[in-house]
Every structure is written in C-alpha cells, then in structure tokens.
Amino acid sequence: MAYKKFAITGTHTSANTTAATAGIIKLEATAATRGFLYEWDIASAAAAAPVDQNYGVRLKRMTTTSGTWTAATPSPLDLADPAAVCVGGVNSTAVGTASTILANFGFNARAGFRWVAIPDSEFVVPATANAHIQLEYFAVSGGTDNNTATFLFME
Amino acid sequence: MGLKMDRPNGYFVTWDPISGRKVEGETRQCSHCGFMWVYDPFVAMARKLGMVEGKPVVRGKCFNCFGLVCGQPACLKMGCVPQMKQIEDAENEARNQGRILIT
Secondary structure, three states: OOEEEEEEEEOOOOOHHOOEEEEEEEOOOEOEEEEEEEEEEEEOOOOOOOOOOEEEEEEEEEEOOOOOOOEEEEOOOOOOOOOOOEEEEEEOOEOOOOOOEEEEEEEEOOOOOHHHHHHOOEHHHHHOOOOOEEEEEOOOOOOOOEEEEEEEEEE | OOOOOEEEEEEEEEOOOOOOEEEEEEEEEEEOOOEEOOOOHHHHHHHOOOOOOOOOOOEOOOOOOOOOOOOOOHHHOOOOOOHHHHHHHHHHHHHOOOOOOOO
C-alpha cells in the first residue's frame, strides 16, 4: 500500500518562553487513519543570527487533547495527492499534560537538529480521536525561543 | 513499527557550533514503550569503566520479544507488551467504546 506523504511546519514564537513544556508542533491522527512520523527537524527562525543557546526538546505521545494549538494544514509532498486525513497543530500557548515521553534531545540554537526514521521504524500515531505526537520544550531556556519545526509524516 | 531487533530506528544530524563539525549518530528505540535514545556504546563503556564522568544508562533486551528495551522503571514494570500491540489495543478500545450492544 502506498502511503501519502505530508509536511507540517510552523514556528514557535518567543511569546511562549515562559511555558517550560509548551508545544512546538504536533501530528494528530483521527479515528479514520494512523499517522506515521518519519522525519522531524527544528532550527532557529530568528531574523538575526542566533546566539549560543541550548534548547531541550522532546517528543511526547498524547492520547487526549493537550494545549492550545494553532491549526496547521498538512501540505502534500505530491501535489496529486488529496488532502491529509491527519491534522497538524503548531505553536501551542499552553502547557500540555504529562504523558509518555518518546525521546529527549538537546540542540544548539546555531546548529538545529534533524532526525530521520529508518523505513518501518516510524513513530506511529494510533487511529483514535485526539491521539497525537507532539514536539515540545522540556525546559525553559535562557534565550529567546524562536524556532521553526517541521514534521514529515505519511498516512 | 519500531521493533527492529537491535538495529537502529533512525539517524540524527546536528552541528557543533564551536568547531563547525557535523555531528551524526543513530538512535535506538524501546520495543515496549517506544522511547528513543542516542546509541553511544563507546561512551556507555567508558562510563562503565570510569574513564569519563556520568552514570552509565542501563539498556537491555527482552528475551520474550527479542527487542531492545529502554530500562526505564515505568517501562520495565509494564512487562513485555510490544509497542504495536499497545497501539492496536488503544485503537480497539476506542472503536468499542461507541458500540451499542443489542441483545
């Protein structure tokens, strides 16, 4: 079965610096289909050259609605594909609830970070309403949070 | 998905902004809870031998499903429930919640 591939991208702005666990981006499945997260990256979105600053981000698996998200429509990587069934969200302005942590990573603001799954090792979002995987900060940083993250997924 | 015996589940890349060097590595994933970590056998061994500071993180292998396990207490407590089984259980539970039983 050929999967359709999509991208969600969004910027997490400095307004949320005080929320230690504010969500940056999320991939949410629906009861109709699973989502397979196969690549994600994050890098500074600051207009000026970023200074040395470490950010701690983590992937978290959620089963219920968490945070206050701005909807982000997934863009098909193949323009012939129909719209995605899964939905995206960016720039949550509220701290999410605790749930299963899937990964913790630190990166320098001047460097960015990219992770790619080996085929068949993607993170799976179950086909249930409100189930999602989100990327969020796990600590308040000393700098100004202004990072752009991208999720690439298939369904 | 995620269960790849002891093989990596993904790769990452970042940069050291001081030296400008690219930093690449591979990640492994727990076959039970899905937790992912950076695979660094040499650092783990060096910590075990006391050559570098830091407590070695204990990972392991499940001899029931033969997948890697993260070794986190909450995960070990759960026992051997493969990740995809958990996902399928969650989906089945959600589907069954809305069903009407006609007798």
